[in-house]
Amino acid sequence: MEVSEKKKKEMLWTMILSRKFSDSLVVLCKTEGKIPGMMILSTGQEAVGSGVCAALEFDDVIITNHRSHHHLLAKGADPEKIMAEIYCKQTGCNKGKSGTLHLAVPEINAPCTSTVVGGSLPIAVGRAFAQQYRKETAVTVCFFGDGAADEGSFHEALNLASLWQLPVVFVCENNVYAGAQRYDAHTRVKDVAERAKSYGMPGVIVDGNHAPAVYAATLKARQRALDGGGPTLMECKTYRLRGHGESDPQHYQPKDEIKAWQGKNPISRLGKELVESGVITAAELQEMESKAKDIVAEAVRFAEESPFPEARDALEDLYA
Amino acid sequence: MQKLGLGQAVNQALREEMHRDPNVFIAGEGVGVGIHDNPVFPTFGLLEAFGPERVKDTPVSEAAIAGLAVGAAEAGLRPVIEIMFNPFFTLASDMIVNHAAKLRYLSGGKSSFPLVVRIKSGAGFGAGCQHSHNLEAWAAHCPGLKVVMPATSADAKGLLKSAIRDDNPVIFIEHMGLYFAEMPVPEDDYLIPLGKAEIKRPGKDLTVVTWSGMLGVAMKAAEKLSQENIETEIVDLRTLTPLDKDTILASVKKTGRLIVLHEATRTGGFGGEIAAVVMEQGFKYLKAPLRRVTGPDIPVPASPPLEKFFIPDEDNLIQAAREIL
Numbered sequence: 001m002e003v004s005e006k007k008k009k010e011m012l013w014t015m016i017l018s019r020k021f022s023d024s025l026v027v028l029c030k031t032e033g034k035i036p037g038m039m040i041l042s043t044g045q046e047a048v049g050s051g052v053c054a055a056l057e058f059d060d061v062i063i064t065n066h067r068s069h070h071h072l073l074a075k076g077a078d079p080e081k082i083m084a085e086i087y088c089k090q091t092g093c094n095k096g097k098s099g100t101l102h103l104a105v106p107e108i109n110a111p112c113t114s115t116v117v118g119g120s121l122p123i124a125v126g127r128a129f130a131q132q133y134r135k136e137t138a139v140t141v142c143f144f145g146d147g148a149a150d151e152g153s154f155h156e157a158l159n160l161a162s163l164w165q166l167p168v169v170f171v172c173e174n175n176v177y178a179g180a181q182r183y184d185a186h187t188r189v190k191d192v193a194e195r196a197k198s199y200g201m202p203g204v205i206v207d208g209n210h211a212p213a214v215y216a217a218t219l220k221a222r223q224r225a226l227d228g229g230g231p232t233l234m235e236c237k238t239y240r241l242r243g244h245g246e247s248d249p250q251h252y253q254p255k256d257e258i259k260a261w262q263g264k265n266p267i268s269r270l271g272k273e274l275v276e277s278g279v280i281t282a283a284e285l286q287e288m289e290s291k292a293k294d295i296v297a298e299a300v301r302f303a304e305e306s307p308f309p310e311a312r313d314a315l316e317d318l319y320a
Numbered sequence: 321m322q323k324l325g326l327g328q329a330v331n332q333a334l335r336e337e338m339h340r341d342p343n344v345f346i347a348g349e350g351v352g353v354g355i356h357d358n359p360v361f362p363t364f365g366l367l368e369a370f371g372p373e374r375v376k377d378t379p380v381s382e383a384a385i386a387g388l389a390v391g392a393a394e395a396g397l398r399p400v401i402e403i404m405f406n407p408f409f410t411l412a413s414d415m416i417v418n419h420a421a422k423l424r425y426l427s428g429g430k431s432s433f434p435l436v437v438r439i440k441s442g443a444g445f446g447a448g449c450q451h452s453h454n455l456e457a458w459a460a461h462c463p464g465l466k467v468v469m470p471a472t473s474a475d476a477k478g479l480l481k482s483a484i485r486d487d488n489p490v491i492f493i494e495h496m497g498l499y500f501a502e503m504p505v506p507e508d509d510y511l512i513p514l515g516k517a518e519i520k521r522p523g524k525d526l527t528v529v530t531w532s533g534m535l536g537v538a539m540k541a542a543e544k545l546s547q548e549n550i551e552t553e554i555v556d557l558r559t560l561t562p563l564d565k566d567t568i569l570a571s572v573k574k575t576g577r578l579i580v581l582h583e584a585t586r587t588g589g590f591g592g593e594i595a596a597v598v599m600e601q602g603f604k605y606l607k608a609p610l611r612r613v614t615g616p617d618i619p620v621p622a623s624p625p626l627e628k629f630f631i632p633d634e635d636n637l638i639q640a641a642r643e644i645l
Contacts, residue, residue, distance in 0.1 A: 063391070094428035104427035111394050111431055112423045122387015122415055129388055130395030133345065133373070140391075153414070156384035163379065317429035318464055320487035 044241030047266035051214025118151030147178025208236030348402030386415030421464030449619030454584035471535035478512030
């Protein structure tokens, strides 16, 4: 299908923003006294978040996982509120309760993140059930990694979603590694998408480093879900350029493999495509880069100047 | 007044709440067409009354059932899911413990999860330990959940209606032995607040704190002790969390003696929590060391004499009472 110039520009922009965001976190998380806890980044996988979310409407819901920043930014989360939460500040989107890992942004229909591998899938089934129950014109997208496809929850969720023809799109971000395990060390089948057949739904393999391809596949899966055709399993083939977390030395990831995937950078790829086809000028691309840099710098400033929550605030927000 | 088993009272509460609020739906294994097609069971006739859109028979997939509830509740529906037997809670527990209980907190109070997990529980059926295992203390150990365990049909109706209307995840544990005991239940629409214990029998000499199926044991023992002029006050907790400490402490203050009685096994059981509360806040009232009367620390055995040995009875309770009187 032909993807509009507007959509391509939108995807390029959210990818650039996500990359600037994670690039800044690479440094900040290693700077003493800045960010508590672990840091898990989505560097290299931006085309998945941007491509999927470009195909969604505001009312569509995303349920995300521990590698969530690019999903949330592409869905429209406020970078300042997200950054402040990553800094565990009172002004963060969850008042410092979630930190970088469990970001919940219900105001953009990204109601929760599950960092339990495979935890997002059954919840997405429930969220999609509510859409079906209320006859809403909206779908739920569930993001998870290739490791999650080994969890029992994956199988239970796909089976139930297909049985009830729920409006859900399962997006497996196959970044080749589950922790330190290469894909072929944890799964015998060549593609996660192959498993869709077991549950009577389409399994689609997508170039996860090309946002327009992800967008087109999502659009199709979304329409199918809205038409009552039920769920789709989309496997986006991508690569985790950084470690599982920022403290991971990556000694198990071959250097030439990382290098090869750096060459498939989804941002420079789409940027180049748009400049060469005359959709944007090189100067405009430069401008997008510097605008994203400014937004991230402002988000960091906001986060750093914000206060920590009061210790006693720990007791708040448990019960409704 | 109508007389109903606890399952029928649950059924009535479900019907009333489903009529009242279109956001309420039920889901679980065999909640529509089931292998226990018996009018004393809680979901009997609901499929016929409300149709398959609101009475969802699910595959045997406890994680998916619980996740269904979490996601649907976040969207504002009010799911009531059923876990067929308490030991299967383990299969659903990630969704309940890591998600239902924590996601509101993680959202900084932005989201809420108004869901009810009904769990059928209790020994006494010769079903053995993978179908009989009282795990209420596990659930009570998770901040973010409320744990309700009714002992009478009337309480079950009022408590379940409150649980469905509560904006938090509620674990509602039904002792199956009570499905077969007919008890009076008011016919009107009434609520019993969560977190409030009830004195089921007043007394001055001894407090027994108990819940769920053990209330009957406590009442029988109290009757026998009364013949010896020993008057037992029975506190039926009804809700384990939030815990009604005031009612427990007021009773201990009055009697000076405490026995906690539960069917669940002893070590790590919820009785230990009540003992600790009384030691911290009511030690000065105690005239004698407190006692716990519980199931022994073994899985529930299948053979009738073994299972009978497992379940605390009135003789166990009377013996404990004699030790501290």
